[in-house]
Amino acid sequence: MSTKKIQLPALTAQDIPYSGRWLAGVDEVGRGPLIGSVVAAAVILNPEKPIDGLMDSKKLSEKKRERLAEQIREQSLAWALGEASVAEIDTLNILHASLLAMQRAIDQLDPAAEWVLVDGNRLPPQLHQPGLAVVQGDARNAAISAASILAKVHRDQQMLALHQQHPEYGLDRHKGYPTALHLAAIEQHGLLDAHRRSFGPIKRWLAAHG
Template identity: 65%
Template sequence: MALQWPEPGAGPVAGVDEAGRGPLAGPVVAAAVILDPARPIDGLDDSKKLSEAARERLAIEIRDKALAWAVAEASAAEIDRVNILQATFLAMRRALDGLAVTPQQALIDGNKVPPGLSCAGEAVVKGDGRIAAIAAASILAKTHRDALMRELALAHPEYGFERHMGYPTPAHFAALQAHGPCPAHRRSFAPVAQLALF
């Protein structure tokens, strides 16, 4: 199914998506993208359906061709303080507020609209496979977060973040058992909290 692109001449609409709600470590990242109908981008899709190489290539093209884009984070500490859903909303608001062009509407991937948006918001279930701007946001959020986790792996090589990106894999659990949590771990998440090593 072809993704829905913004209509030429319509007011600016931002697609918004996140990456990293499920991991045990690292931030949750959100991106907001306003696409230019006059500058199409071939190959946009839900980031989870794309190879790493395709995501990286498309991320460059999105940043080059979009009318506006922004990426924002909520840290592991913020996740622990307000919970993962509210931290995701916080990252989404930050991404929208970071856009150089003010959108008339934000299309949010999922079934909830973050409270306190600076524009009208609409939730779109499975929007990253339906709306081009949301697909673009999913790609920017995923590639940005993966880059952050690779940087984190340099500071904490014992956890293998560059391989599992903080997700709860057997290798990650084994590293947690051996070394305990590091500052990037989400201490409010049960698998980390249950270790009680901090």
């Protein structure tokens, strides 16, 4: 039986009950890794300065993401980043920490958003604006795609900075995801402060090593 995910169609103006200028796309990156913050971005694109090539950040090369991120920062009406720390992830759980990071990104937009499109199936609970949760939103709406690119580029930069301090973990290669290389490095070198203690592989390592 095939497990291929069905690609949902792009959002149209008819799908969004807001036609004004201050529409923000919001996405997060970093729910799956074993280490580091979860990072979110919010972007209000400028319809007078369209950006070609916006799509789900996971489908872009690193160089393409970085080029697009520079364009997004220069040409958008507003953009902002938000984070939830490892301590918040371990306290709240990754879902609620992700929603918190998205809320923080939205709240830092200047000018503020009047309406938001959030990637996923739920909105941040403290949202001050009306909005819509969009499943597969990073592949269906340009503003959400732009947010996914900014968040991905920023979090990857964090992982590269951590790699400079601890190259033995290979963070430049796997960006913190639970790959065989990462798990082997944990087994050999132990945990860093930035590892998420609430995640299964880390909990199992702690249980085994006291």
